[in-house]
Amino acid sequence: MEFTEKQKGRKHMAAKSLSPAGTRKKGVGAMLKRDFMKYKGIYALAVPVLAYFIIFKYIPMYGITIAFKNYVPTKGIFGSDWVGFEHFMRFFKSVYFKRTVLNTLIISVYDVIFGFPAPIIFALLLNEVKNNIFKRTIQTITYLPHFISTVVIAGMIIDFTSQNGLINNIIALFGGERTDMLMRPEMFRGIYIISGIWQGVGWGSIIYLSALSSIDQEQYEAAYIDGANRWQQAINVTLPGIMPTITILFILKIGGLMSVGSEKILLLYSPVTYETADIISTFIYRKGLLDMDYSFSTAVGLFNSIINIILLSTANALSRKVNETSLW
Amino acid sequence: MNSTIKKSLSVVMCTAMLASVAGCSSSGTPSTSTAPSQSSAASPASGSQAESAAGSSEAAPASDGTIAMPISAEPITLSYFIKMNSAMSATMPTYEDVECFKKLEEMTNIHIEWIHPSSNDQFNLMITSNDLPDLINWQLTTAKGGSEALINDGIIIPLTDKMAEFAPNYTRIMNANPELKKTTLLDDGTEYQFINFNYDPTDNSIKVFKILGPYIRKDWLDKVGLGIPKTTDEMYTVLKAFKDNDVNGNGDPNDEIPFVCGKSLEPVRVLSGAFGTRDSFHMKNGEVVYGPTQPEFKEYLTMINKWYSEGLINSDFPVNDNPGAKILSNEAGSTYASMGSGLIMQSTALAEEYPGAELVSMPWLTGPNGDHSVIYDSNANPRATAITTANKHVEESLRWIDYAYSAEGSMLTTFGIEGVSYEMKDGYPTLTDLVMNNTMGYNQEEAIARYCLGPINYPNARDYRFYEQVNLDTEMKRQIQVDWTQATEDICMPPITMNTQESAQYSSVMADIKTYVDEMQVKFMIGDESLDNFDTFVKNIEGMGIDQAIEIQKAALARYGQR
Numbered sequence: 001m002e003f004t005e006k007q008k009g010r011k012h013m014a015a016k017s018l019s020p021a022g023t024r025k026k027g028v029g030a031m032l033k034r035d036f037m038k039y040k041g042i043y044a045l046a047v048p049v050l051a052y053f054i055i056f057k058y059i060p061m062y063g064i065t066i067a068f069k070n071y072v073p074t075k076g077i078f079g080s081d082w083v084g085f086e087h088f089m090r091f092f093k094s095v096y097f098k099r100t101v102l103n104t105l106i107i108s109v110y111d112v113i114f115g116f117p118a119p120i121i122f123a124l125l126l127n128e129v130k131n132n133i134f135k136r137t138i139q140t141i142t143y144l145p146h147f148i149s150t151v152v153i154a155g156m157i158i159d160f161t162s163q164n165g166l167i168n169n170i171i172a173l174f175g176g177e178r179t180d181m182l183m184r185p186e187m188f189r190g191i192y193i194i195s196g197i198w199q200g201v202g203w204g205s206i207i208y209l210s211a212l213s214s215i216d217q218e219q220y221e222a223a224y225i226d227g228a229n230r231w232q233q234a235i236n237v238t239l240p241g242i243m244p245t246i247t248i249l250f251i252l253k254i255g256g257l258m259s260v261g262s263e264k265i266l267l268l269y270s271p272v273t274y275e276t277a278d279i280i281s282t283f284i285y286r287k288g289l290l291d292m293d294y295s296f297s298t299a300v301g302l303f304n305s306i307i308n309i310i311l312l313s314t315a316n317a318l319s320r321k322v323n324e325t326s327l328w
Numbered sequence: 329m330n331s332t333i334k335k336s337l338s339v340v341m342c343t344a345m346l347a348s349v350a351g352c353s354s355s356g357t358p359s360t361s362t363a364p365s366q367s368s369a370a371s372p373a374s375g376s377q378a379e380s381a382a383g384s385s386e387a388a389p390a391s392d393g394t395i396a397m398p399i400s401a402e403p404i405t406l407s408y409f410i411k412m413n414s415a416m417s418a419t420m421p422t423y424e425d426v427e428c429f430k431k432l433e434e435m436t437n438i439h440i441e442w443i444h445p446s447s448n449d450q451f452n453l454m455i456t457s458n459d460l461p462d463l464i465n466w467q468l469t470t471a472k473g474g475s476e477a478l479i480n481d482g483i484i485i486p487l488t489d490k491m492a493e494f495a496p497n498y499t500r501i502m503n504a505n506p507e508l509k510k511t512t513l514l515d516d517g518t519e520y521q522f523i524n525f526n527y528d529p530t531d532n533s534i535k536v537f538k539i540l541g542p543y544i545r546k547d548w549l550d551k552v553g554l555g556i557p558k559t560t561d562e563m564y565t566v567l568k569a570f571k572d573n574d575v576n577g578n579g580d581p582n583d584e585i586p587f588v589c590g591k592s593l594e595p596v597r598v599l600s601g602a603f604g605t606r607d608s609f610h611m612k613n614g615e616v617v618y619g620p621t622q623p624e625f626k627e628y629l630t631m632i633n634k635w636y637s638e639g640l641i642n643s644d645f646p647v648n649d650n651p652g653a654k655i656l657s658n659e660a661g662s663t664y665a666s667m668g669s670g671l672i673m674q675s676t677a678l679a680e681e682y683p684g685a686e687l688v689s690m691p692w693l694t695g696p697n698g699d700h701s702v703i704y705d706s707n708a709n710p711r712a713t714a715i716t717t718a719n720k721h722v723e724e725s726l727r728w729i730d731y732a733y734s735a736e737g738s739m740l741t742t743f744g745i746e747g748v749s750y751e752m753k754d755g756y757p758t759l760t761d762l763v764m765n766n767t768m769g770y771n772q773e774e775a776i777a778r779y780c781l782g783p784i785n786y787p788n789a790r791d792y793r794f795y796e797q798v799n800l801d802t803e804m805k806r807q808i809q810v811d812w813t814q815a816t817e818d819i820c821m822p823p824i825t826m827n828t829q830e831s832a833q834y835s836s837v838m839a840d841i842k843t844y845v846d847e848m849q850v851k852f853m854i855g856d857e858s859l860d861n862f863d864t865f866v867k868n869i870e871g872m873g874i875d876q877a878i879e880i881q882k883a884a885l886a887r888y889g890q891r
Binding site: 070072075090094095096158162163180182183270271272274275278283286287293 | 472473477481591643644646647649832835836839840842843844846847849850851854856872
């Protein structure tokens with residue numbers, strides 16, 4: 001039979017990769033080389049991305065050393081003096097160390113307890129809606145707030161929670177007392193979390209909805225035949241079906257526990273609410289205003305990242321044990 | 329499509345995508361070209377200066393301070409890093425187009441390459457970039473480590489030994505005003521910067537104009553039959569009267585806000601001067617003390633708490649981000665803000681919307697113990713020009729800068745071009761209609777900005793007659809100056825400098841203390857914390873190490889006195 005050039009080429013390749021039995025080189029290096037030769041093109045595609053990460057993310061990591069130095073811009077990173085753990089000790093010894101770390105953790109934990117399930121519940125509920133047009137309208141309306149910038153959201157919150165704002169008007173309508181809500185430390189966390197949920201629930205549910213749509217319909221039918229009602233179906237079919245997605249996203253969320261977004265807090269807090277609103281990043285920001293202290297901020301940032309990594313690895317290991325799903 | 333077309337199409341698409349990604353990179357920042365001076369040209373000039381002390385060469389200044397032109401035999405270029413004033417940025421891209429600078433370039437043979445930063449961060453970026461311009465204008469004392477660090481780190485150069493010879497005009501004015509001169513030096517007496525001030529050429533004196541102060545609704549005062557309050561007790565009576573009566577005439581006696589304050593807390597903060605204290609370090613009987621630990625501070629907090637609990641201050645002041653809106657909406661009776669964008673702008677807008685409404689300035693209040701001080705020192709953190717280590721034409725630069733302090737230079741930079749932007753009428757430099765009432769579509773500020781520097785904070789001796797014409801042209805503006813300049817600066821600390829070790833220790837102690845004080849003082853004011861706990865408050869501050877900070881301030885103050 002007549003082979004085209006292409007088919008001849010493929011046969012040649014196939015022949016090449018088939019070595020006489022027993023003579024194939026073993027070991028990772030050899031494996032990698034073989035793989036590389038076979039899929040040259042794909043590796044070539046990956047090179048720019050790898051280069052990007054190495055050049056812009058990994059190599060600059062040496063800059064973290066300024067956390068252990070007294071960085072002076074004109075001396076440069078290598079010229080500045082070593083001070084060891086001085087900056088860390090300064091942070092730990094601060095009167096507000098405990099409060100800021102506690103506030104950061106509490107706000108993050110609230111975010112996990114309330115903010116994490118919200119998109120899931122929302123996706124589950126939306127999944128039950130039969131009317132497609134209604135479903136899609138709701139989706140569009142709910143994921144729009146995600147695109148509003150933090151500054152605008154903060155402005156809206158300040159306006160709504162003011163004495164004569166929307167929320168107080170509603171409270172007054174029901175006979176309640178008007179308060180400047182942003183001046184009450186006990187209300188701060190609630191305002192922060194609830195506004196965060198409002199902004200993020202629509203967008204966050206998108207990924208769950210897509211996971212939901214990948215659940216095999218036959219499972220639902222089997223459950224229905226077994227006599228399960230909608231609620232039981234949700235618990236026994238839907239939730240397990242999207243469990244891998246939930247786990248992965250949960251691990252990622254844990255990883256972000258210590259880096260609570262400070263822009264929104266900076267915009268909403270004030271000295272009156274420091275006791276619940278002052279988190280690590282905002283405290284360091286103010287400290288930075290007194291003294292443009294690059295080294296100190298890096299040290300605290302490093303502290304944050306290390307805690308994050310510990311939490312992330314723990315969550316990942318636990319998840320692997322419990323669920324057999326994990327990030328790595 | 330056969331495979332060749334497919335292949336070429338994919339190649340074309342890939343190249344197109346790559347090209348668009350490459351095009352996304354931001355254009356580089358404008359490179360600062362330090363003067364491409366031929367060193368051979370520079371040395372003969374400086375060589376001849378060294379020889380002729382009497383100044384027969386064209387470069388040396390005559391003894392009465394007039395600078396011989398051109399300053400440089402060869403055309404040279406200097407790069408100048410300076411923030412652009414907003415009135416100018418509205419009408420031109422760089423200072424190059426300002427008439428007085430054009431004239432200056434013709435006369436001096438020195439071309440300036442203007443570098444205008446668009447944000448504060450650019451100062452830090454510029455310092456760390458190893459690509460310094462020749463001249464920098466900035467609030468040098470606010471750099472990390474202060475101006476001392478800038479000199480020690482090799483960014484700017486000390487000018488002490490060159491000032492007298494190459495900047496005679498500036499030196500003359502400074503020597504005639506030793507107190508002001510002290511504020512511009514380092515502790516060891518090093519000179520390094522050129523600042524801006526309002527200058528009276530007839531007696532070498534410096535005039536101070538105040539642009540921030542308290543003001544109040546005159547028509548409301550008339551309605552309740554009270555005069556402008558001068559003491560804190562009188563102010564209380566006035567505020568109470570505003571609160572209890574329907575002074576804004578809309579039928580609702582409860583919507584008036586007698587005193588409005590925003591989350592910056594400034595209007596409330598400046599009131600502490602009436603008690604001879606403030607929420608930071610200040611002078612008391614010649615000694616440095618920390619305000620919040622003083623008994624006067626408790627008196628001040630008690631008063632504010634009283635005002636707040638009786639509804640005389642807006643209840644949301646710690647979180648209110650737009651107090652000016654309350655003035656404009658005819659709800660607020662008094663506050664503290666700036667003259668231009670506050671008092672004058674608001675009073676015009678208010679009068680248009682609510683005929684009869686009148687905002688006037690009021691004097692700083694005197695407290696129950698007779699204290700009558702402002703809390704901010706007027707000489708703190710000035711914007712100033714310094715010469716960098718990258719500058720290869722130090723002497724020419726000094727002369728160029730100094731010219732703006734000479735008699736003609738002051739006129740040129742303040743008023744612009746004679747015959748065009750100003751005319752001498754009976755010996756008084758009068759701004760012409762071209763700038764005051766221009767028909768080119770610019771407002772007054774912008775028109776002035778095209779010709780001269782006028783009110784802009786640029787290192788020159790601003791002829792104070794400019795301010796007379798622009799800022800004192802109405803009775804209201806004159807009254808503002810009268811009201812706002814009366815108070816003393818008794819409690820203000822002079823602009824002291826701390827060295828690097830002191831800075832580090834100071835900031836580590838004060839970060840915590842400042843957070844605590846900021847938090848607690850608001851709590852005391854709004855009543856969340858009872859004033860009975862003031863003593864615990866003081867104890868806590870002392871426990872946080874305030875004594876170390878006071879010692880540092882004392883040492884810095886002692887050095888300041890020696891300058």
